[in-house]
Amino acid sequence: MSAAGGGAPRRAGLSVHALPVLGLTGGIGAGKSTVAQAFAAEGCVVAESDHLARQAFNDPDIRRRLLAWWGDRVRSCEGLRAAPDSVPPPVDRRKVAEIVFSSPEERHRLEGLIHPWIAHRRAELFAAAPAGTRALVIDAPLLLEVGLDRECDRVVFVDTPEPVRQARVQASRGWNPAELARREAAQWPLDRKRASADHVIRNDGDPASLRAQVRAVLAEACKAPTTGSPA
Ligand code: ADP
Secondary structure, eight states, rough: EESSSSSSSSSSSSOHHHHHHHHESSSSSSHHHHHHHHHHHEEEEEEEEEHHHHHHHHOOOHHHHHHHHHGGGOOOOOHSOOOOTSSSSBBBBHHHHHHHHHHHHHHHHHHHHHHHHHHHHHHHHHTTTOOOEEEEEETTTTTTTTGGGGSSSSSEEEEEEHHHHHHHHHHHHOHHHHHHHHHHTSSSHHHHHHOOOOOEEEEOOOOOOHHHHHHHHHHHHHHHHHOHHHO
């Protein structure tokens, strides 16, 4: 671990929690979810945006809205079978992805619906953090791009060499180098992410190395006063 941004909390005033809030960033396949799990194992409460987004699609109100916008174009095959009118049928996330992939306006509309839902759920999760929680962790693929870092006391860059990331996403998602590059082009360049971070965790070693780095970041984050007022 190296502290890229000095010892003091980075954000001024937007963290409303008494506990430190850490945000994770890094390249695709760097292992942010894995690092988030390591923080959870050290007594942190983690809000994973990808996981929360999947939950959002199960919310009846969200489903109703998506079906009102896009109708049968996004209804899942499961939903095409008879369902009681009072229960909105499931929505196929891949079909939604196809729509928003080709239309920035539709993507914007979807984000306007889903992002506030995720933010609300994240706030609930953090508010329910059990006694003894050491820190709150946000694992969001676009943490910096959407300005979520303003809600963090510190940002942690998960640093993993490109060949290692490539091998991981090939194994876990079947992506070739062109697919990885295409998806990364939609995010900030890695240098910019790294330069925006307060800590760097290198994630190409063994679990013991990762654990040690996570503990070091936590020790430092818990030492400094947080920007929020006590709950
Ligand atoms: P990200 O959330 O940054 O896209 P993930 O946490 O999903 O990345 O990790 C991508 C893949 O790499 C997963 O299959 C995960 O199990 C694997 N992985 C992550 N960290 C390590 C590690 N230190 N050693 C081996 N495999 C890892």
